[in-house]
Amino acid sequence: MTEITISEEDFRKFREYFYRKTGIQFEASKRYFVDKRLVERIEATDSGHFRNYFMMLRFDAKGDELQTLVNLMTVNETYFFREEYQFQCLVNSMLGEIVRRKKDDSPIRIWSVPSSSGEEPYSIAIYLLEHWPGIEKWDVEIISSDIDTDIITRARRGHYSPRSVQHLPPRLLQKYFVPCVGGYQISDDLRDAVEFTRVNLMEAADVRAYRGFDVIFCRNLLIYYDDMSRRQAAETFFDALNPGGFICLGHSESMSRISSLFRVRKFPEAIVYQKPLGDL
The missing domain is CATH 1.10.155 (Chemotaxis Receptor Methyltransferase Cher; domain 1)
Incomplete structure (x- = not known):
């Protein structure tokens, strides 16, 4: 042969x-x-x-x-509570501004992309339940997307190795997971709290439906893009956010080097990027 x-x-x-x-x-x-x-x-x-x-x-x-x-x-390696300081920023700083601007009872919408195997969106859900009092009053929609259909299937299944959950406090591991063969199964309630979808950020037809988000987490994806693709992704996120909405990038990524569409916000917990309020 x-x-x-x-x-x-x-x-x-x-x-x-x-x-x-x-x-x-x-x-x-x-x-x-x-x-x-x-x-x-x-x-x-x-x-x-x-x-x-x-x-x-x-x-x-x-x-x-x-x-x-x-x-x-595509590479899909992550773990629960990765870069936790941004989740702290979400509950301590960003959400306060977002709810003050809400003129109705529409849900707070969060987009996590790429979803990878689900650790990030499930971490967001856990953090809101544990640390944000507003969860008792506000409906929150968490959408998580990836280009990899196999990884989306794994995320929906919610089965994780001990390595994936190693940074979770034992109390949370016991509260939100059930031990199973080879690791841990996330609770049904948390699985139901996240909607997983397939999206290619470079395809206009794919991203057209993604609008009206208050917060976007896009961490450690843009490092795999070149300058042109990063600018295209930045424009996609800009269109997807509500005025005043926030985007969180990975610790080695900077929106300031990609696009001038967003303003830099330096909160006590983290630096994030905001769509200006004037863009109504």
């Missing part, structure tokens, strides 16, 4: 195609990672070599093979 190889030209073609479809740019340092997964899919689809596979990928009208590749190529 002839060994399948990915040439430099093959890698370049695939990298450009994947970037156009997802906004994710693979550096040369990721070459082994990309080649390995491409070979896996060439073998799985009996394409024989890259040229046949790439043609099939491009002309797959349903996009099933591209989605399979996205699921293989």
Whole structure:
């Protein structure tokens, strides 16, 4: 059997195609990672070599093979209460401003993207229940989205390894989780509190429905984008937020270096970015 190889030209073609479809740019340092997964899919689809596979990928009208590749190529590693200071900022600073501006009893809407395997949106739900008195008065909708359909299925299942929950206080682990084979199962009430959806931030048709959010958590995603894709994502988030809404990025990310659409807000707990109130 002839060994399948990915040439430099093959890698370049695939990298450009994947970037156009997802906004994710693979550096040369990721070459082994990309080649390995491409070979896996060439073998799985009996394409024989890259040229046949790439043609099939491009002309797959349903996009099933591209989605399979996205699921293989994206990295999903996180844990509960990651960068907890931003959750503290949410309950101590951001939500106070948001509820003061609410002119009706419409729900507070929070968007977590990417969802990964669900640790972030479930952490938000736990933090609100534990630390925000307003949860007794206000309805809160938590939407969490990812481009990876396999990871969304895992998030909905809510089954986590001991490593994922290692930073949770024992009291919360006992309160919101049930021990099971291989780890812990999150409670049904928390699973029902989060809606998981599939979205590609680079596809206008995907993001058009995402509007009216008060807070967005987008942490450690933009580091995988190039400058153009970051600006496009920033514009998407700007349109998705209500005037005065906030966006939280990862600790190594800065909206100020991406877009001038947002203003910097320095709260005691964290630096976040706000859509100006004048944009009604």
